[in-house]
Amino acid sequence: MTTRGFWGIVAAVVLLALPLLGVDDYYLHLLIMAGLFFLLAAGMNLLLAAGQLNLGHTAFFGIGAYTSGLLALHYGLSPLWTLPLAAAFTGVVGYLLGRLTLKLRGAYFVLVTVGFAEVIRLVATNWMDLTQGPMGLAGVPPFNLGTERLTLVSKRDYYYLMAVMAGGTLYLTARLLGSRIGRALRAIQSNESLAESSGISAYAHTMLALVVSCVLAGAAGGFYAHYITFLSPELFGFQNTVTMAVMVVAGGQGMVLGPALGSLVFTFVPEMLRMAVFYRMLLYGVILLLVVMFMPRGLVFYLRALLRDRAKQPGVPSAAGADAGFTSGDDGARMAGPALAVRDVTVRFGGLAAVEGLSLDLTRGEILALIGPNGAGKSTAFNVITGFQVPDAGRVDFDGRDITSMAPYRIAERGLVRMFQRTSIFPEARAIDNVLTACHRLARRSLGELVLTTSGYRREEERLRGRARAILHFVGLDHKAEEAAKNLSCGEQRLLGLAIALAPDPSVLLLDEPAAGLNAVETERLMRLIESIRGRGLSVLLVEHDMKLVMGLCDRVVVLNYGQKIAEGTPAEIQRHPEVIRAYLGSGEIFAHS
Amino acid sequence: MLAELTQHVVNGLILGGGYALMGIGLTLIFGIMRVVNFAHGEFFMLGAFFLFTLFSLWGVNFFLASLLSVLGVGLVGAVVERLVLRRLRLQPIEIPMLAMVALSVIIQNAAILLWDPSPKTIKHVFSPVPLTLGPIHVVSIRLFAGAMAVALIVGSHLFIQKTRLGRAMRATFQDTDMARLAGVDVDKIYMFTFAFGAALAGASGALLGAVFWVYPAMGDLAALKSFAVVIMGGLGDFLGAIVGGLLLGVAESLGAGYISSGYKDAIGFVLIILLLLWRPQGLFGKKTFPR
Numbered sequence: 001m002t003t004r005g006f007w008g009i010v011a012a013v014v015l016l017a018l019p020l021l022g023v024d025d026y027y028l029h030l031l032i033m034a035g036l037f038f039l040l041a042a043g044m045n046l047l048l049a050a051g052q053l054n055l056g057h058t059a060f061f062g063i064g065a066y067t068s069g070l071l072a073l074h075y076g077l078s079p080l081w082t083l084p085l086a087a088a089f090t091g092v093v094g095y096l097l098g099r100l101t102l103k104l105r106g107a108y109f110v111l112v113t114v115g116f117a118e119v120i121r122l123v124a125t126n127w128m129d130l131t132q133g134p135m136g137l138a139g140v141p142p143f144n145l146g147t148e149r150l151t152l153v154s155k156r157d158y159y160y161l162m163a164v165m166a167g168g169t170l171y172l173t174a175r176l177l178g179s180r181i182g183r184a185l186r187a188i189q190s191n192e193s194l195a196e197s198s199g200i201s202a203y204a205h206t207m208l209a210l211v212v213s214c215v216l217a218g219a220a221g222g223f224y225a226h227y228i229t230f231l232s233p234e235l236f237g238f239q240n241t242v243t244m245a246v247m248v249v250a251g252g253q254g255m256v257l258g259p260a261l262g263s264l265v266f267t268f269v270p271e272m273l274r275m276a277v278f279y280r281m282l283l284y285g286v287i288l289l290l291v292v293m294f295m296p297r298g299l300v301f302y303l304r305a306l307l308r309d310r311a312k313q314p315g316v317p318s319a320a321g322a323d324a325g326f327t328s329g330d331d332g333a334r335m336a337g338p339a340l341a342v343r344d345v346t347v348r349f350g351g352l353a354a355v356e357g358l359s360l361d362l363t364r365g366e367i368l369a370l371i372g373p374n375g376a377g378k379s380t381a382f383n384v385i386t387g388f389q390v391p392d393a394g395r396v397d398f399d400g401r402d403i404t405s406m407a408p409y410r411i412a413e414r415g416l417v418r419m420f421q422r423t424s425i426f427p428e429a430r431a432i433d434n435v436l437t438a439c440h441r442l443a444r445r446s447l448g449e450l451v452l453t454t455s456g457y458r459r460e461e462e463r464l465r466g467r468a469r470a471i472l473h474f475v476g477l478d479h480k481a482e483e484a485a486k487n488l489s490c491g492e493q494r495l496l497g498l499a500i501a502l503a504p505d506p507s508v509l510l511l512d513e514p515a516a517g518l519n520a521v522e523t524e525r526l527m528r529l530i531e532s533i534r535g536r537g538l539s540v541l542l543v544e545h546d547m548k549l550v551m552g553l554c555d556r557v558v559v560l561n562y563g564q565k566i567a568e569g570t571p572a573e574i575q576r577h578p579e580v581i582r583a584y585l586g587s588g589e590i591f592a593h594s
Numbered sequence: 595m596l597a598e599l600t601q602h603v604v605n606g607l608i609l610g611g612g613y614a615l616m617g618i619g620l621t622l623i624f625g626i627m628r629v630v631n632f633a634h635g636e637f638f639m640l641g642a643f644f645l646f647t648l649f650s651l652w653g654v655n656f657f658l659a660s661l662l663s664v665l666g667v668g669l670v671g672a673v674v675e676r677l678v679l680r681r682l683r684l685q686p687i688e689i690p691m692l693a694m695v696a697l698s699v700i701i702q703n704a705a706i707l708l709w710d711p712s713p714k715t716i717k718h719v720f721s722p723v724p725l726t727l728g729p730i731h732v733v734s735i736r737l738f739a740g741a742m743a744v745a746l747i748v749g750s751h752l753f754i755q756k757t758r759l760g761r762a763m764r765a766t767f768q769d770t771d772m773a774r775l776a777g778v779d780v781d782k783i784y785m786f787t788f789a790f791g792a793a794l795a796g797a798s799g800a801l802l803g804a805v806f807w808v809y810p811a812m813g814d815l816a817a818l819k820s821f822a823v824v825i826m827g828g829l830g831d832f833l834g835a836i837v838g839g840l841l842l843g844v845a846e847s848l849g850a851g852y853i854s855s856g857y858k859d860a861i862g863f864v865l866i867i868l869l870l871l872w873r874p875q876g877l878f879g880k881k882t883f884p885r
Contacts, residue, residue: 053688100870106687107630107829111821112870115863118818126856238814242695249692278707285699292693293678296685 016163019156028155032227034267035162039220041247041259042173043213048253049177050206051189052102053110056117058240060214062124062233064090064221066131069140069231079143083222090218091211098210102203114238121236136232143226158227165223166260169216174256175451176212179461183429183437185209186254190426197386197420199412199441199504208447250291252298261299326470327536328505337400339364339508339539340385340416345394347380347563354380356563358394362508367530367540369550372560373583378543379421381560382512385541386418387411398508413441417506421513424497427486431477431496434485435468438503442467468503475499475529491522498529509533511542515549527553551575559583597729602851603844608736610843611743612802616816617823617835618750619794625830626767626787628687629679632694634795634820635813636701641667641796642803642812643709646716656719660800667796668789675788680781698813705810713809739801746797747836750790754832763787767830795820815859822862826869841865 019028044057068086071077077085101112124131131137143161144151152158176182187195188202196202225231243266251262269287273280295302340362347355355377362368370378383389385396387408395404398416426434442464449457472478475495480488485496494514501509511530515523527549534540544550550557551571559567559574561583567574574580616638623631644663648654654662674697682690720738724731754760765773766783774780799816823842827834842862850858 048688053691100867104870107624107691108825110630110688110691111825112863112866114821115818115825115866119860119863119867122857122860126854242699245688245692245695249688253688282700282703282707285696285703288696288699289678289693292689292696293681296682296689 012167016160019159025155028159030267030271032155032158032162034263035166036220036224037244037247037263037267038166038260039169039216039223040244041251041263042169043216044244045248045253045255045259046173046176046185047206047209047213048248049182049185049189050202050209051106052206052210053245054113054210054213055110055238055241055245056113056115056120057213057217057244058238059113059117059120059236060090060094060217061221061224061240062120062231062235063093064218065225065231065235066124066137066221067218068222069137069225070130072141072226073137073139078146079141079222079226080146083143083219083226086222086225087215087218090221091215094211094214094217095207098207102206102210114241117236117238117241121233124233124236131231131233134233136230138230140225140229140231142229143223152226162223165219170256170260172212172451173259175453176209177254177256179450180437180440180443180464181205181208181447181450183433184440186429187426187437190428191423193388193408194420194424194426194500195437196408197388197412197418198438198500199409199417200437201407201409246288246291250288250295250298252300255298255300258298258300261303265299326467326474326502326505327533327538338362339366339399340541341397342381342385343395343397345381345384345391345396347377347384347389347391353563355384355391355560358560358563358565360558360565360568362539362541363555364539365534365537366556367534367542367554369554369557370541370543370560371545371547371550371557375562376560377563378560379512380563382418382510382543386416386510412504412506415505415507416510417501417504417508418510419497419501419512419514421516424500425485425488425493426500427484429485430481431483431485431488431499432465432468432472432481434496435471435499435503436464438500439464439468441504471499471502474502474532476525490517491519494518494522494526495529498526502533506538508539508541511540511544513543513545515544515546523549598851599848601730602847604730604732605736606844606847607840608732608740608743608843609802609847610840611740611747612798612839613819613823613842614836614839615743615746615794615798615801616820617827617839618747618832619791619798620820621824621827621830621832621835622763622794623788623791624824625832626763627679627784629694629788630687630691631788631791632691632817633674633698633701634791635815635817636698636705637667637671637792637795637813638799638802638816639705639808639810639813640670640701641799642716642808643705643810644796645800645803646709646714646808649718650714650716663800664793664797667799668793671792672785672789674792675785679788680784683784698817702810702813709810711810713807715807716804718804733805735805739805742801743798746794750794751832759783759786818859819862822866825866826862 018031040057040061044054047054064086067089068079068082071082071085072079097116101109104112125133127133142151142153143158152161184195184200184205187198187200188205192202221235247262247266248259249262250266251260252258270280270284273283276283338361342358342360345355345358346353358377358381360368370381372378380389384391387403387406387410390405395402397403398411398414403411403414403416426437429437443460445454445457445460469478469481472481475498477492477495477499480492485493488496494517498511498514501511514530515526518526523546530540530542530553542554554571557569557571557574558565559577559580566579566583567577569577616634619637620631620634623629641663644666645659648659648662649656678693678697679690682693718735720733720735722733724733725737754763762773762778762783763786765776765778766780770780773783799813803812819842823835823838826841827836827838842865845865846858846861849861
């Protein structure tokens with residue numbers, strides 16, 4: 001057994017034994033409240049993994065509480081049923097809010113969620129018929145297990161009910177954050193464009209995190225309603241959300257145990273401050289400020305550093321024998337026609353046509369270069385093909401199907417994957433996890449299997465890990481597998497970017513200036529890699545300024561100038577083409593390296 | 595009928611001027627420093643309490659007291675930037691945000707200890723008899739508040755557009771690194787921006803505090819309103835904050851008059867939700883795929 005597992009069991013046993021050891025009801029109550037806030041903070045933490053801070057989370061807590069309370073009061077349903085109903089209803093509300101707001105990012109999302117909670121608070125205050133307004137809703141029945149004879153009475157009863165709920169939450173969030181879902185969420189936070197172009201839907205994953213967090217908040221609210229048996233619009237107060245956010249950040253955001261430790265500490269600290277009477281809230285504010293300023297990464301992070309318990313990350317499997325078979329080549333090879341066909345694509349920015357009437361074909365197994373002076377429209381063309389830019393006219397077919405204005409992640413799911421010009425990595429994650437993250441679209445096991453950790457799921461995870469390792473080996477980065485991507489050299493980061501692009505098993509690869517910033521030796525190596533990738537049955541379209549690479553590697557070249565195609569042909573033809581020479585004249589850049 | 599409508603619009607515009615001042619402060623701070631100032635409501639409240647203390651308690655001339663209050667809030671803002679925000683500049687966006695939340699807890703509770711929680715009025719120097727312009731009645735303090743708001747908005751605009759410091763602020767807004775390379779003292783700009791934004795909130799608080807009530811929690815709602823203003827106008831958008839502020843003021847005034855005063859404070863966010871339905875890609879945002 002690992003040390004962490006051992007201490008985990010010790011902690012669980014101690015916590016479960018507390019009521020039997022005659023601990024005072026007051027402390028049991030505080031622990032119950034800590035558990036309650038853990039449900040809320042854990043959900044917030046999940047969404048924050050994707051970089052979205054929900055500062056209206058207490059609205060969902062309140063909605064869950066009122067739903068469960070009102071159902072039990074008005075319809076006489078047992079809380080055993082109203083609590084799950086409240087959780088489900090809160091999830092639905094979260095889904096609807098997500099439909100509206102998840103396209104917003106950063107500060108906008110934060111402010112809109114703050115506003116949402118305020119609107120809900122006003123509704124709870126003013127809708128007297130339903131909620132009895134500021135007077136509050138009294139007489140909510142206590143929790144029972146189906147019949148009133150089995151009503152929970154003592155603090156100890158509620159303590160164990162909360163232990164079950166908090167334990168479940170800990171397990172669920174650990175599973176989600178520790179699996180491909182967590183990798184996807186972190187990828188969205190760290191580099192959303194790259195995540196999308198690796199086949200990860202930012203919308204679907206942040207929505208999942210939001211709905212799970214709302215269900216947890218609804219369950220917490222349901223519990224609260226039957227535990228306290230009195231509800232008031234105060235539940236929706238901003239102060240509650242602040243408490244949750246502080247628990248997440250002070251505990252350690254992104255870490256499974258962060259919200260757990262945070263909710264324990266920040267339930268007990270304000271209680272201890274009661275001695276300070278008048279100065280209590282002032283002191284509380286000062287403590288918050290000091291924690292945020294001096295421990296921004298959270299208690300768990302600093303404790304870990306203190307105990308020198310380097311978290312055991314999943315080991316990196318050996319690449320031996322794994323080299324073969326990480327590409328399935330061109331699935332559509334049997335199909336007739338080009339792998340990629342761009343037809344009359346036009347993109348205008350204001351009055352300026354960045355790309356005008358562009359058509360090109362990428363034949364199966366071909367390496368095609370798109371070149372042209374700066375501002376010729378190469379990157380815009382790439383953005384259109386990969387779904388990041390909707391063209392004003394024209395269409396793009398991939399494997400004979402129209403993919404024009406499809407979402408980037410859908411295009412990637414079909415096997416068309418790009419590498420970005422500069423930032424084509426997830427900087428915070430280890431190299432191996434960068435590649436593993438991008439294997440996302442190959443995972444077939446359902447969410448249910450993932451949460452239950454079935455053997456099928458474990459095998460798949462193992463297989464994907466092996467695949468990621470094999471791809472790292474292919475680009476020659478196995479020795480850097482454990483390094484954080486941001487610590488790699490510029491050349492290594494380009495190679496890692498290539499590995500990430502290969503991870504979703506594409507049939508067509510788009511490379512945007514892959515050799516930018518590489519020295520001659522590295523460029524040479526990159527050329528051999530691209531050649532070998534083609535040898536595995538992939539088609540490659542690349543934008544590049546390095547003419548040595550273009551002329552030495554590509555089968556055909558398409559030249560753009562001012563958004564229009566001015567020439568197309570073999571490298572030899574292009575070098576002699578009068579218009580190409582004219583377009584590049586003055587810069588002389590086209591033949592500088594050849 | 596029409597008179598009543600006009601009356602609501604005029605009241606709304608005066609209120610909206612205060613919101614716009616708040617919004618400009620918030621939007622400048624976010625635009626230049628990337629900080630969501632959750633203590634904005636507290637600067638608003640401090641503006642009102644400084645005026646109350648100087649004028650009502652210590653008997654300083656009303657206009658001098660107003661000026662000193664605004665400058666005082668600016669000073670508090672400068673200190674906050676120097677001691678707190680400057681240390682958090684490299685942290686992800688939620689860290690300075692939470693620091694400002696903590697700060698608002700501190701300032702509000704300090705205010706409760708200093709001035710006690712009961713609401714106070716500022717017995718200003720204006721006549722309580724309303725001025726009558728045709729069918730519309732406006733109390734002169736409101737007229738003064740509205741005029742001051744307009745003056746401050748125009749003044750801020752001229753300041754940012756015409757002065758050297760304003761130019762440095764705009765440069766920092768566009769590209770901090772380039773501004774630094776061009777010789778702009780970015781630290782100074784940040785400190786000034788935060789002080790300036792705080793002072794505008796303080797001015798708004800002093801003006802609206804003289805019209806309505808003064809109490810330690812008065813900033814909570816004001817902060818929420820200013821959030822609504824900047825979401826509508828676009829974070830970092832000066833003109834957007836003015837339009838958003840006036841829009842919100844008028845909408846609230848009409849909503850309270852014709853719909854329900856209980857839900858008055860929700861109107862801003864209902865507007866935002868409608869805007870989101872109308873433009874699901876975000877309000878003023880382009881599709882944001884940074885590359």
